[in-house]
Amino acid sequence: MLWAHAGFESPEVISATLQKYSNLWADLSFREEFAFRGEIEDEWREMFERFPTRFLLGSDTYAPERWFYVGEYANWSRGWLPQLPREVADNIAFCNAETLLSRVRNWVICSSHT
Numbered sequence: 001m002l003w004a005h006a007g008f009e010s011p012e013v014i015s016a017t018l019q020k021y022s023n024l025w026a027d028l029s030f031r032e033e034f035a036f037r038g039e040i041e042d043e044w045r046e047m048f049e050r051f052p053t054r055f056l057l058g059s060d061t062y063a064p065e066r067w068f069y070v071g072e073y074a075n076w077s078r079g080w081l082p083q084l085p086r087e088v089a090d091n092i093a094f095c096n097a098e099t100l101l102s103r104v105r106n107w108v109i110c111s112s113h114t
Contacts, residue, residue: 002056002100005030011043018051025100026051028092029058035080045084052088056096 006014006026011034018024028034034044048055057077059070081089 001025002027004058005060006055011041011047015047015050018047018054025054025056025096027056027058029060032076035076035083038079040080040083048084048088048092052091053096053099055092056100057093 001021001024003017003024003026006028007017008031009017014026018026034041040048059066059073061067061070077093081093083089084092
């Protein structure tokens with residue numbers, strides 16, 4: 001199950017929910033508060049590192065006008081992702097999405113998730 005926008009919940013609620021439901025993944029689209037000023041907040045960093053295979057970037061392009069922001073969001077993400085350990089950053093950026101998709105299709109690129 002992919003939890004859109006991580007439910008717009010606090011890190012405490014997200015962490016507890018991920019702990020409770022092992023098949024739940026959290027999408028970070030439409031969320032900026034975890035790195036609002038370009039620096040990852042400590043409570044979010046701890047959660048990303050605790051659940052490195054459960055978060056995915058998302059751009060939430062629910063309407064055509066949202067496509068305008070995809071590049072801006074990608075650039076912003078390139079700013080905060082390097083603040084995490086490389087494997088955690090890669091997981092959030094693309095490996096977790098590939099792993100999730102591989103559950104539907106036999107398609108895996110990231111060897112750390114095979």
